[in-house]
Amino acid sequence: MTMFHLALIALVLSAISILALCAGDPKRRRTAGDMSGGMTPARRRSLAAVSCIPGLVCALLGDAAAFLMWLGGCALVGWACAAFFRPRSSGGQGTH
Amino acid sequence: MIHLKKDETKAMVAVHGWSGILLGLLLYAVVLTGTAAVFAHEIGAWSAGHVATQSTFEKPIDAQVRRLDAMTPPEFREALSLFEIGDHGLGAFFHRDELDAKGMPIERGIYYQLDNAGQLRATVRGTSEEIFGPRNDDALSSFLVDTHVRLHVPDPWGLLLTGILGLAMLVAAISGLLIHRHLFKDIFTLRRQAKPVLVDRDKHSVASTWSLPFAFILAFTGSFFSFFGTVGVPVVAMAAFGGDVEALSEAVFGNPGKPDPRPVAIGNLDRVTADAIRRTGEEPTFIAIENFGRADAKITTFHNPRASDIEPVALLYDGATATFVRAKPTVGAEPSVGGTLAGIMGPLHFGNFAGFLSKAIWFGLGFAMCYVTYTGMRLWVVRRKDETRSLAWLERTLTVVGFGLPFGLATAAAAFLVTMPLGTAVYWTTAAFLIASAMAVLAGVFAPSNEFLSRLLKGATGIVMIGLPLLRLFAAQGPGWGEAMAVGQPIIPALDLAFVAAGIGLVRASWAGARVRRRTMPVGGTTSAA
Amino acid sequence: MSSRLNTFPHSRLQTWTRILLAGPGAMVVALTLLAGMPLWLPGGAAGIDNLVFPLIFAPLIWAGLFFHACLDRSLVRVAVIAGALFLVHGALVASSLMGKTAATTERVR
Numbered sequence: 001m002t003m004f005h006l007a008l009i010a011l012v013l014s015a016i017s018i019l020a021l022c023a024g025d026p027k028r029r030r031t032a033g034d035m036s037g038g039m040t041p042a043r044r045r046s047l048a049a050v051s052c053i054p055g056l057v058c059a060l061l062g063d064a065a066a067f068l069m070w071l072g073g074c075a076l077v078g079w080a081c082a083a084f085f086r087p088r089s090s091g092g093q094g095t096h
Numbered sequence: 097m098i099h100l101k102k103d104e105t106k107a108m109v110a111v112h113g114w115s116g117i118l119l120g121l122l123l124y125a126v127v128l129t130g131t132a133a134v135f136a137h138e139i140g141a142w143s144a145g146h147v148a149t150q151s152t153f154e155k156p157i158d159a160q161v162r163r164l165d166a167m168t169p170p171e172f173r174e175a176l177s178l179f180e181i182g183d184h185g186l187g188a189f190f191h192r193d194e195l196d197a198k199g200m201p202i203e204r205g206i207y208y209q210l211d212n213a214g215q216l217r218a219t220v221r222g223t224s225e226e227i228f229g230p231r232n233d234d235a236l237s238s239f240l241v242d243t244h245v246r247l248h249v250p251d252p253w254g255l256l257l258t259g260i261l262g263l264a265m266l267v268a269a270i271s272g273l274l275i276h277r278h279l280f281k282d283i284f285t286l287r288r289q290a291k292p293v294l295v296d297r298d299k300h301s302v303a304s305t306w307s308l309p310f311a312f313i314l315a316f317t318g319s320f321f322s323f324f325g326t327v328g329v330p331v332v333a334m335a336a337f338g339g340d341v342e343a344l345s346e347a348v349f350g351n352p353g354k355p356d357p358r359p360v361a362i363g364n365l366d367r368v369t370a371d372a373i374r375r376t377g378e379e380p381t382f383i384a385i386e387n388f389g390r391a392d393a394k395i396t397t398f399h400n401p402r403a404s405d406i407e408p409v410a411l412l413y414d415g416a417t418a419t420f421v422r423a424k425p426t427v428g429a430e431p432s433v434g435g436t437l438a439g440i441m442g443p444l445h446f447g448n449f450a451g452f453l454s455k456a457i458w459f460g461l462g463f464a465m466c467y468v469t470y471t472g473m474r475l476w477v478v479r480r481k482d483e484t485r486s487l488a489w490l491e492r493t494l495t496v497v498g499f500g501l502p503f504g505l506a507t508a509a510a511a512f513l514v515t516m517p518l519g520t521a522v523y524w525t526t527a528a529f530l531i532a533s534a535m536a537v538l539a540g541v542f543a544p545s546n547e548f549l550s551r552l553l554k555g556a557t558g559i560v561m562i563g564l565p566l567l568r569l570f571a572a573q574g575p576g577w578g579e580a581m582a583v584g585q586p587i588i589p590a591l592d593l594a595f596v597a598a599g600i601g602l603v604r605a606s607w608a609g610a611r612v613r614r615r616t617m618p619v620g621g622t623t624s625a626a
Numbered sequence: 627m628s629s630r631l632n633t634f635p636h637s638r639l640q641t642w643t644r645i646l647l648a649g650p651g652a653m654v655v656a657l658t659l660l661a662g663m664p665l666w667l668p669g670g671a672a673g674i675d676n677l678v679f680p681l682i683f684a685p686l687i688w689a690g691l692f693f694h695a696c697l698d699r700s701l702v703r704v705a706v707i708a709g710a711l712f713l714v715h716g717a718l719v720a721s722s723l724m725g726k727t728a729a730t731t732e733r734v735r
Contacts, residue, residue, distance in 0.1 A: 003404045004453060025284040048280075063404040065450045072310060072447075072457040078283065079306040079464060086286040104697055111696060266689050319685040328660065328681040335661035335719045336677060338726045348674050428672030438678050 007066035010054035011073040017051030018074065022081040032087040098274050105275055112271040113476055119264040120473040121497045122247065126261050127469055128501055129244035130318075131462030133237075134447055134455050135591075140237035141183075142591040143512055145574035147583045148184035148212040151379040153372075157186060158365040164188050164208050164216075165362075165389075172205040178365075178383040182233050185217070186210040190388070191224070193342065200330075201342045225251070235521040236512040239529070240505070245322075248526075252326040259326070262319025268472070269311040272304055279305055296478050300471040307464040314465065317445035348438075351412060352429050356392040363418025365395075371420055372397040372411050381408075391416050398426065406449040407439045470498045492540045492549060499553035500536025506560040507532035513567040513574075547613065551606045558602030565592035640701060647704050648695035655712045656688035662715025665722055 001009075022028065024047075026038030039047070055074070058067040100108065116123075132139070140146070157178070165173065174192035181187040191205025207227045209218040220227040230238035246254025273279070283305050286298045304311065320328075333344040362385065373379055380397040387393045393415025401408055412421040428435030443449035447458025477491045511528030515521045536553060543549035568574040580588035660680045667676035680687075691708060698704045 003450065007450075007453070022284045027281055028284040028286075031285055031287045031290075064406045065401065065404050065454065068406065068444075069450060069454055069457055072454075072461050075306045075310060075464070076457065076460045079303055082284045082286050082302045082306075085284065087288050100697075107696055263685060263688065266685060267692065270689060270693060316685050320682060323684060324681060327657070328684055331657060331660045332664055332677055332681060335722060336664040338723070344677065348677055425672070427678065428674045430672040432670045432672035432675055434670050434675035434678035434682075435672050437682050441682065 003063055003066050006058060006061070006063055007069040007073070010058050010066060010070040011077070013054045014051045014070065014074050015077045017047050018078050019081055021047050021051070022078075022085050028082075028085060032085075099277065100274055108271045108275045112268055112275060115264045115267045115271070116469075116472045117476045119261055120469055121493070122257070123261045123265055124466060124469045124473075124497060125247065125501055126244055126258055126318075127265075127462060128466050129240050129505070130314075131459055131466060132505065133240045133244045134459045134462060136237040136241050138455075138587045138591065139240065139509075140234050141585060142574075142588050143236045143509065143568065143572070144183065144233040144516065145568070145572060145588070146183040146585060147575050147579060149583050150184060150212075152180050152184050152186045152212065153178075153369045153379040153383075156366045157369065160186065160210060160214050161188060161362075161365055164190070168206055173388050175203075176385040176388045178385070179381070181209060182211065182231070184212040186214075189224070189227075195342075196223075199339070199341075201345065230522050230525075232516060232519050232521045235516070235525045236509055239508060239512075239525050255322045255326045259319045259322030262315050262322055265311065265315035266319065269304075269308060269315060273308060276301060276305070293475070293479055296471060296475045300468060300475050303464050303471065304468040307461055307468060310461045311465055311468070313444055314461075317441050320441055321445065348427060350429070351386065351394050351396070351424075353392060353394070356390065357387075358391040359389055360391040360393070360416040362388060362393055363395075363414070363416055365418070367418045368395055368397065368413050371413075372399070375411060375420070375423075376402070376409055385415060387415065394421075396424070400451075401443060401449045403450075406443045407436055408443070470494070488546075491546050492543075495546055495550050495553070496536050496540035499550060499557065500533060500540070503536055503553050503557040503560070504529045504532040506557050506564070509564055510560055510567055513564065513572040516572050547609065551609045551613075554602045554609075555606030558599040558604075558606065561595045561599030561602065564595045564599075568592070643701050644695060644704075647701070647708060648692050651708055652688055652691035652695055655691055655708045656684060658712050658715045658719070659687055660684050662718040665718045 021039070021044060024039035024044070029036065029038045051074070055067055055070045058070050161176070161178070165176075168190045172190045172192055175190075177187075177189040177191070179187045186209075188208045188210070189203075189205055190208075191203040193201055194204055196202045203224040204222065207220045207222075208216060209220070209231070211217050218231075230242075242248055244258075246258055248254065249257055276282070282298070282301055284302070286302055287295055290298075329341055329344060330339075333339055333341040337343040337347075365383075369380065369383075376399045378399060380399055382398040384396045384398070385393060386396075395413040395415045395418070397411045397413070399409040399411070408426050410424050410426045412424045413419060414421055425431050425435040425439060427438040447454050447461075473494050474491075477487055477494060480487055481491065508525050508529040512521050512525045515524040539549055539552055543552060569576065575583075575585070575588060577589040577592070580586070663680040664676045667679055669676050691711075694707070695704050
């Protein structure tokens with residue numbers, strides 16, 4: 001497996017966990033008007049730990065390049081998830 | 097996340113806010129140009145229409161170097177640096193080390209610029225600071241890099257300024273971490289239906305939380321690079337070597353060995369490059385030859401990191417015999433913790449350790465940091481807007497810089513494409529940036545509202561960006577997509593598409609803002625300026 | 627006086643003392659550490675760690691001093707730690723420079 005494959009696979013696996021965390025995030029759901037409560041703290045912590053495993057594997061394999069790309073990619077995925085799952089509204093609030 | 101006491105939090109909020117608002121505009125300029133500069137090499141290839149297929153080091157260079165050596169006065173043959181320039185051309189800098197008026201070591205010599213056919217295109221004499229300026233074909237990428245590294249302020253002040261901005265970013269990152277009590281609870285929350293201050297706060301905190309590790313890394317490595325030559329080296333040299341900077345440089349970067357000044361012709365360089373490519377799997381990014389023409393000559397080839405690694409590779413050759421000696425670290429004569437740390441500062445900052453993928457990720461993170469800087473300043477202004485009407489000018493200034501800077505950079509790119517065939521790109525790239533910036537400032541002064549200003553600048557930037565591929569093709573007579581793909585330059589169509597997509601996005605955002613504005617206007621009335 | 631400096635800043639004196647320690651104070655101490663650390667850090671496998679580590683970690687050293695000055699409730703402690711670091715490393719640098727000057731003078735004789 002090349003470094004690129006390792007980095008991409010690690011990123012995709014973590015992205016699934018991050019997506020699940022975002023979908024079940026209690027505060028995000030509350031602000032979107034969904035009072036169902038979202039994920040329990042224990043489940044969130046487990047999922048957060050699971051999302052770190054692919055990066056840990058990259059680090060343990062000594063693949064520094066894959067680890068850094070995984071870390072940076074996760075940051076972008078997380079931000080994108082937050083933006084994508086932002087509650088829709090009819091008019092713009094905030095600035096610009 | 098980290099629970100400080102109330103007064104400590106208050107102090108950190110003050111540190112975070114004031115460091116951000118006092119230096120934020122300049123920091124935004126550095127971060128934005130740095131984001132673009134991640135792809136400086138690719139932008140150079142796109143803008144100048146590079147179509148050469150082979151690296152200069154994959155072709156014979158020995159005969160060319162010997163020809164240049166014969167033309168070079170003996171006093172400049174102490175050392176030779178070889179590197180690629182332009183469209184796989186060869187840059188050769190024959191030089192000697194000397195001290196300037198302030199006692200700082202410099203390199204003085206002759207810089208030959210050859211094209212990819214081996215023809216000598218230009219010869220420049222002077223010190224390394226004088227001669228390595230922008231050329232006509234790389235004026236755009238040089239402009240981006242120079243703005244990022246020193247904001248076009250002369251050395252050492254430009255480097256000191258960007259170093260201070262790096263420290264400010266470090267302070268903002270650490271203080272931001274300390275003041276945000278619910279880092280993970282808020283990590284996915286971007287409210288829309290809330291007070292403007294809360295909406296802006298969410299935008300800022302979500303982006304900054306996700307990019308925090310990289311904000312730290314980029315601030316730390318950036319300020320390292322800025323302060324290394326201006327403050328670090330002189331101070332360490334003063335303490336450890338009695339002020340002898342050359343001795344420090346020799347200790348850290350030199351290759352120890354017994355001096356042997358007997359004149360011996362340099363070994364076959366083609367043998368060296370072929371062997372280096374065979375050992376590492378790719379061509380050198382730089383070749384340094386010390387004691388050129390002597391029995392103790394040494395040749396060091398520098399290469400991108402191997403797969404899975406981030407530290408660049410350096411191979412050492414005997415200069416007289418062109419035989420491989422050993423692989424060595426880029427810093428220090430032997431592998432060491434300090435050498436490795438110093439060696440990875442570059443890859444960590446530039447994101448160039450794994451080709452296009454790592455650069456794309458670093459570009460995204462750079463964009464995140466621009467967003468964090470901009471939204472942070474907006475939050476500071478919006479929080480105080482209701483209390484202090486006099487901050488309206490600051491809000492406009494923020495919009496002028498925030499959206500005027502991309503407009504200026506896009507206009508600089510357009511000017512480069514138009515003037516490169518005329519040979520005046522070096523002047524007009526910078527001039528166009530300044531003219532566009534002045535136009536953005538004027539728009540800031542005369543726009544009826546901040547919202548209008550924002551839409552105007554977004555729309556203008558979008559229109560210029562959509563036009564860039566057309567200018568590249570017709571004004572700069574650049575290669576078409578078919579030709580670019582045939583020579584293995586997919587970056588040319590990729591950047592064309594990226595500029596068009598970004599341009600369309602900006603024009604749409606500007607248009608959508610105008611539609612919302614019209615919908616919220618009272619019927620038959622006018623609105624008051626924001 | 628020390629009790630006034632030992633609580634988190636409320637008075638003008640405390641605020642300005644803290645600003646001076648976190649601002650120019652942290653800068654001066656960081657530069658002194660940058661100069662002094664090569665004289666006692668081990669050289670490492672390549673004999674360069676003592677030169678390279680201070681160069682690399684200078685921004686973090688400054689940040690550490692800055693945040694310590696901002697957050698430590700006791701300004702006296704901040705001043706003592708910064709002062710001690712400054713004096714120790716300053717003395718190391720001065721001693722090294724005087725030693726080099728003496729050696730040069732000896733060679734000239």
